[in-house]
Amino acid sequence: MEGNNSTNRVSRASLAEGYTISRIIKGGWQLAEGHSRSRIEKQQAIADMFKFAESGVTTFDCADIYTGVEELIGLFRREYEKKFGRAALTKLQMHTKFVPDLSILSEITKKYVESVIDRSLSRLQMEQVDLVQFHWWDYDIPGYMEMARWLADIQKKGKIKYLGTTNFDTPHVKEFVENGVKIVAQQIQYSILDRRPENGMVDFCQDNGIGLLCYGTVAGGFLAEKYMGAPEPKEPFENRSLIKYKLIIDEFGGWQLFQELLGVLSTIAEKHGVSVTNVAIRYVLEKPQVAGIIIGAQDSSYLKDNLRAFELSLDQEDAKCIESVLKEAEGPEGDTYSLERVKGGKHASIMKYNLNKQ
Numbered sequence: 001m002e003g004n005n006s007t008n009r010v011s012r013a014s015l016a017e018g019y020t021i022s023r024i025i026k027g028g029w030q031l032a033e034g035h036s037r038s039r040i041e042k043q044q045a046i047a048d049m050f051k052f053a054e055s056g057v058t059t060f061d062c063a064d065i066y067t068g069v070e071e072l073i074g075l076f077r078r079e080y081e082k083k084f085g086r087a088a089l090t091k092l093q094m095h096t097k098f099v100p101d102l103s104i105l106s107e108i109t110k111k112y113v114e115s116v117i118d119r120s121l122s123r124l125q126m127e128q129v130d131l132v133q134f135h136w137w138d139y140d141i142p143g144y145m146e147m148a149r150w151l152a153d154i155q156k157k158g159k160i161k162y163l164g165t166t167n168f169d170t171p172h173v174k175e176f177v178e179n180g181v182k183i184v185a186q187q188i189q190y191s192i193l194d195r196r197p198e199n200g201m202v203d204f205c206q207d208n209g210i211g212l213l214c215y216g217t218v219a220g221g222f223l224a225e226k227y228m229g230a231p232e233p234k235e236p237f238e239n240r241s242l243i244k245y246k247l248i249i250d251e252f253g254g255w256q257l258f259q260e261l262l263g264v265l266s267t268i269a270e271k272h273g274v275s276v277t278n279v280a281i282r283y284v285l286e287k288p289q290v291a292g293i294i295i296g297a298q299d300s301s302y303l304k305d306n307l308r309a310f311e312l313s314l315d316q317e318d319a320k321c322i323e324s325v326l327k328e329a330e331g332p333e334g335d336t337y338s339l340e341r342v343k344g345g346k347h348a349s350i351m352k353y354n355l356n357k358q
Contacts, residue, residue, distance in 0.1 A: 009310045010056030013291040015184045015211045016162055019130070021059040021093050023285060024306060026052045027215065027296035028062035028069040030241065042072065048300040049076040053092060055303060061187075061213070061294050063097035063133075064116055065355035070096060070123035077125050095131040095213075096120050097166055097187075098151065102137040102353035110150040116356075117154055133164035133187050133213075137353055139172065139341070148181045164213070167337040170200040173210070183210055185291065188336045190214035192223070192261070192283045192322070193245075193252045193329075201336050202289055211291030214284055218295065220245035223280040228262045241296065243350050251332040251339070261325045268318045274308050281309040283322065 012020040031045055049060070049072075062069040073094065081089055098116055100108050121129060134151060136144040154160055164185035165173055176183055186205055190197045194216060205212055218224070220241030232255040237243050249258045265276045272279075284293055295306055314322075332339055340347045 009307055010058075011310055013211065015131070015291055019093075019162065019184075021292055022057045023292045024057050024281075024309070025059040025061050025095070025213065025292045025294045026057050027294040028060065028066050028073065029215075030239065030296045030298040031066070031069050031072060042075070044299065045072050046076045046079055048297075049073070050080070051300040051303060053080065055307060057303070057307075058091055059093040059095065059292065061095045063099055064120055065097070065099045065352075067355065070120055074123050074125040093130045094124055094126060095133065095164075096124065096129055097133045097135060098147075099135045099166075099355070100137075100147070101356045105136070105138060105141040105143060108143055108147060110146075110153070113147060113150045114154050114159075117151075117159055121159060128158055128161055131162045131164050131185060132160045133166040133185065135166045136168070144172070145175070145179060145181075148176055148179075152181055167340070169335040169338060170204050171335075173201070174204060177208055177210075183208075185211045185213050187213040187215065187294070189216040189248075190284055190287070190290070191217045191219055191248075192265075192280050192326070193219055193258075194248050194332050195326075196332055196334060196336050196338070199333075199335055202287070206289045210289070212287075212289050213292050213294060214290055215294040215296065216245065216248070217284045217293040218277050218280055219248060220296075222246070222249065222258075223262075223265070224277050225262075225266065225275065228259070228266060228276075240350060244347075247347055247350075248332060251330065253328060253330045257325070257328060260328075261322075264321050264325050268314070268321060271318075272312050274312050275305055277302070277305065278309045278312055279314070279318075281306065282312045282314055285309065286314060 010022050010024060013023050014020050060073055062073055077089060117132065121127065132151060134147060151163055155163060162184045163182060164187060165176065165183055166187035173183065173186055188197050188201065190212065197212065222245050233246065249255065252258060262276060265279045269276050269279050281293060284290055339345065342348055
C-alpha cells in the first residue's frame, strides 16, 4: 500500500479512490485531558501539529472521547487556514471516532448518533469529516449494526466522507461487510509485540480492500533504546499508555523476553544506522494491508527520528533474527481486541467506558 511522495520522505497509502493518507498518522490520545499527569499547553500543541504537517504527516487521528483533542485540532485547522489559505486545508486529513458510552448502548438512537457527529464537526471546524471510525464496547448489547447503518445514512447527507471501524474483531467486521456497510479502514492494535491481527483480521481486510490503521506500534514508547537493560518498571506509570502496553509485554512473555527482543532490534537498528523505534515502526509498515501507523506523540520531539522509518527496509536476515525471538513469545493470543473485552480482566480494568459523560 506504499507509494512514493516527491515532496517529502513520508510515503502515502490509498484508503479509497482519490483519498490518500500519510503512512505515519499523528495520534491525539496523548493530548487528551486526563491521559497523562503532565499537561501540554494549547499553543505548543498547535505548533507541534504544524511541524507534523510540514514534515509530510498530514493525517490526524482523534476521537469524540479524547477530551479536548477535537477542539485542539479545530484550532489548528483555523490557524493553518489563516497561514496558508482555505484551499490548503484539502492537504490535511482528519479522522475521528464515534465511541458511545457503555452506559447508553442499549438506549442509543439515530438522533443521538447524528448529534455526536455534529458535535465533532463543530469541534473540528469542518463541514465534513474525512473518516469516522466507530466502536462498540459490548457485543452482548444489541445495536451495533443499527448504529453502523445510521452512520451510513449520515454519510449520505455529506457529513462523513468515509466510514471505518475500530477494535472490532474479524467476525464483526465481516458482519458489517456482509450487510452492505462500506468500510474503508479498521483501526487496531498491531505491533511486533502484539500480532493478534494476523489471526484472521489481516487476511479478511486484504480480501475486502480494508486498510489497517495501526496503533500501539511502538508500545507506548517501550520499543526504544532507553528500556534496554532497564529494570522491569513498576507502578505508578507516567500515563495510561505505559500501563496498557506493560500488560502487552507481560502477555508477550515477560520482561526478560522483551529484553531479548530489544537486543535483536538494537542489532538491526545499528546495522541500518537507525533507532530501535524505527525498526519497530518499519516492521509493521511492511505488513500486508497496513495503510498507516498512528504515533500518539505528545509533542514533536521524536518526529525527526520517527520519519527515519521511511529510510529503512528490513531484509531477510533481519526477518530471521526477529523471528528467532518471536517464536518464543507466549502471546498475546486471540483475535483483535479480544483480551480487552474480557469483562473483569486485567486489560479491561484500565478502560474508561463512559468518557462522553465525563
